[in-house]
Amino acid sequence: MDKDVKEILDSLTREIKEIRNEKEKLKNNYEDEIYKLNRIFNSLPASVYWKDLDGVYRGQNKFSRDKMRSVGLEQEMIGKTDHDLFPKEAADEYRKNDLEVIKIEREFSKEEVVILPNGETIVQVSSKKPLYDKDGSVCGIIGNTVDITELKEIESELKEAKNKAEIADIIKTDFIHNMEHDIRTPLSGLWGVTHLLEKKETDKSKKELLRQAAEAAKELLDYCNDILNFSKIKSGKLPVFEKKFDLKKMVEHIAKLEQPSADTKKIKLQIDYAKKMPEIIIGDEFRLSKILLNLVGNAIKFTQKGSVKISVKQGKAFNNRHFILILTVKDTGIGIPAEKQDLIYEKFVRGTPSNKGLFNGAGLGLNIIKQFISELDADIDVTSKEESGTVFTCSIPVKLPLLNE
Numbered sequence: 001m002d003k004d005v006k007e008i009l010d011s012l013t014r015e016i017k018e019i020r021n022e023k024e025k026l027k028n029n030y031e032d033e034i035y036k037l038n039r040i041f042n043s044l045p046a047s048v049y050w051k052d053l054d055g056v057y058r059g060q061n062k063f064s065r066d067k068m069r070s071v072g073l074e075q076e077m078i079g080k081t082d083h084d085l086f087p088k089e090a091a092d093e094y095r096k097n098d099l100e101v102i103k104i105e106r107e108f109s110k111e112e113v114v115i116l117p118n119g120e121t122i123v124q125v126s127s128k129k130p131l132y133d134k135d136g137s138v139c140g141i142i143g144n145t146v147d148i149t150e151l152k153e154i155e156s157e158l159k160e161a162k163n164k165a166e167i168a169d170i171i172k173t174d175f176i177h178n179m180e181h182d183i184r185t186p187l188s189g190l191w192g193v194t195h196l197l198e199k200k201e202t203d204k205s206k207k208e209l210l211r212q213a214a215e216a217a218k219e220l221l222d223y224c225n226d227i228l229n230f231s232k233i234k235s236g237k238l239p240v241f242e243k244k245f246d247l248k249k250m251v252e253h254i255a256k257l258e259q260p261s262a263d264t265k266k267i268k269l270q271i272d273y274a275k276k277m278p279e280i281i282i283g284d285e286f287r288l289s290k291i292l293l294n295l296v297g298n299a300i301k302f303t304q305k306g307s308v309k310i311s312v313k314q315g316k317a318f319n320n321r322h323f324i325l326i327l328t329v330k331d332t333g334i335g336i337p338a339e340k341q342d343l344i345y346e347k348f349v350r351g352t353p354s355n356k357g358l359f360n361g362a363g364l365g366l367n368i369i370k371q372f373i374s375e376l377d378a379d380i381d382v383t384s385k386e387e388s389g390t391v392f393t394c395s396i397p398v399k400l401p402l403l404n405e
């Protein structure tokens with residue numbers, strides 16, 4: 001053979017060998033990929049299946065196969081339609097959904113109640129998507145189902161618990177209404193009568209006993225009021241009222257209410273109503289009076305000697321109607337330690353617990369005040385020094401009535 005021809009033949013043989021090797025490598029890689037994909041597919045923790053345009057199952061992963069077996073569907077699904085496998089009503093529904101996905105070429109997710117071949121009823125979320133061939137035409141659907149029966153059970157338990165809680169809330173509200181009538185009414189009667197008897201009594205020792213009885217009844221009444229008001233207010237059923245009222249009269253009325261307590265402790269109770277401060281304003285009289293009543297009540301309670309002063313003045317004005325009302329209650333009492341000043345607005349937080357017998361109370365007053373302050377878009381601030389006294393300052397937006405309002 002000619003030497004040149006032999007060389008050409010050798011080189012061609014080498015090339016063919018290389019191409020064969022390359023082909024073999026590609027085949028191995030391809031098989032590797034297929035194997036990997038299969039493994040991933042069969043490890044998916046959810047049922048996945050696909051069907052052709054006629055609704056015939058063409059594939060499913062292991063999870064789907066196992067799930068079907070576990071619910072009593074022993075026969076092979078591949079090559080069958082839903083009508084071969086499931087009751088007609090369910091199969092009709094599945095086919096209808098498949099056709100819709102094929103037609104609109106969009107993903108479809110639906111909650112389905114399914115009666116399984118073993119008679120068990122489950123709830124599942126069934127998601128389906130169009131399946132495309134290599135030319136980009138729809139050739140079937142691919143779907144996956146997730147069993148949400150347990151989630152649904154938890155959801156219904158939660159719903160039931162919520163309903164029960166709502167019923168309990170209604171019962172609690174009813175109880176509070178009854179308590180209002182059944183406890184508060186006789187208690188205030190008891191306090192009123194003992195107070196009256198005390199005033200009339202001339203015998204010194206009997207008078208003292210009556211004073212103590214009246215004081216105890218008043219404490220109980222205050223405690224009861226705190227709890228009742230707290231429940232009512234915390235239920236959030238108290239709308240903010242903007243009404244014209246006489247602020248000066250309200251402040252004087254509160255001072256009058258608290259005067260007996262101040263007298264008992266020989267504390268001076270003063271009002272400083274600024275000359276420039278309007279007397280008639282528009283605001284929430286209920287909340288304002290409760291804020292002031294609580295602050296003054298506390299000031300007297302936590303003061304052993306000296307004075308409690310209520311100051312009312314006008315703060316910043318926004319226009320000729322809106323301005324900030326500055327309400328201050330200053331006492332010369334025990335003061336609040338610096339580290340406790342941020343905590344006093346928390347409910348049931350008390351400087352000295354009742355069982356120490358020093359000061360009574362439920363620890364709810366300032367928590368209610370704080371809620372009112374926030375509902376009024378207002379601010380509250382405390383400055384205090386132990387053994388020197390405390391000043392609570394509230395800055396509350398209010399407005400002036402129009403002439404004919």
Ligand code: ADP
Pocket residue numbers: 298299302331333334335336344349350351352360361362363364365366367390
């Ligand atoms: P209560 O008065 O029922 O204890 P409050 O919520 O009204 O509850 O007050 C919480 C705590 O804040 C009180 O227990 C007390 O320690 C402290 N406090 C409130 N006002 C004063 C005050 N004027 N002087 C000293 N301590 C006060």
